[in-house]
Amino acid sequence: MSQTTKDKILDIAERLFGEQGYEATSLRHVIFEAGVNLAAVHYHFGSKEELLDAIVLRGATPLNEERVALLDRYEKEAAPAPAPVENVIRAVLAPTFRMAKGNPQFVKLMGRVHGEGLMPAMLKRHFQPLVERFMDAMQRALPDLPPDELFWRVQFMFGAMSQVLRGPHLFDKPKGYVESGAEEMVERLVNFMAAGFHAPVAAAVQEK
Amino acid sequence: MSQTTKDKILDIAERLFGEQGYEATSLRHVIFEAGVNLAAVHYHFGSKEELLDAIVLRGATPLNEERVALLDRYEKEAAPAPAPVENVIRAVLAPTFRMAKGNPQFVKLMGRVHGEGLMPAMLKRHFQPLVERFMDAMQRALPDLPPDELFWRVQFMFGAMSQVLRGPHLFDKPKGYVESGAEEMVERLVNFMAAGFHAPVAAAVQEK
């Protein structure tokens, strides 16, 4: 096997945090499944929070690299015009759902971390550069949209995305529901969100 | 004062759960601020989970009553045509944000409970009837939208709503940002969501 203690902890914790939630998973459960000693967690990571941080870093790095590469590509393709809104949204969503096929645990965990508002400082650290890159591209794609309105619409988008990643609770699927593939979900979201972003600003908001 | 032990616990716990999160708030902190004994919590509610359940029940009951009343009113006004999508959405969102003015703690807590996926069984118990009533009205307003597509679009909407209620993290407000009132936020959301719901189904999804 040759997997190190550190990697064993990372892999098991990633899975258990994603399945059961961060708070609901005890370090003792992690070390039991990983077959390592409790103190090894604190030796390698320092604390439970820093263990989560390491997991997020490991997964978010390649994810965000792919997102930025797609943003670059779409903007280059469209130059000198701005990239279309649909593609800017797709650049953020598609790598996420593509990753969900190879590493569903991490993606589910990300939905949780985002939804639970766990460690906002850590989230910012790992995602701020990407979000800024994304917001700039969106503002270029929608030059007439006031920045305050753009800010909230992007909040709506990330809220919807994390809802999907967490997996829907709250109500049941309709009778005869047919499961969607990752690509379908991306197109569903892109389609819905693009329509929202293209909408003219509400009258009640404009007259501020 | 004359406030009972039970009510003191409910009020303090509602505030602390909303401010700090459910898991992050200890019962010992609650009973310290409420000035009651630790065992009183378990006497009156049975467990920490059931305390949360009682708080959600107390707040969700009037909230959902107002939502249903609005749905009834909008559908009656439009009859025999279905109520417009905008109003169906508004019937769910407006009472939430109106409540946020009088009882911001509870609304923030609801955002947390929803985002954290805390106790999905409890959420279903308190919100399932409302959600079904809402879904029916939406399906009537959009008779050509396939139920599977409606299902996901409603997920997007609730994800966006809970994101707003939790308060945005992840990135900063733009420079010169002007705070919005509750009514403005409702119209922002209604406007964005209605555009999304009205969008034709994505080509990649339709050809299933």
Added chain:
DNA sequence: GTCTATACTGAGATAGAC
């Protein structure tokens, strides 16, 4: 540099006296 054994503090829960 890695890892183990063990102890410490604070969490939720419970039994039983009053």
Added chain:
DNA sequence: GTCTATCTCAGTATAGAC
């Protein structure tokens, strides 16, 4: 109804074996 005492299990800290 209320309160004290106590139980188990959580995350954490440290001393020391290899």
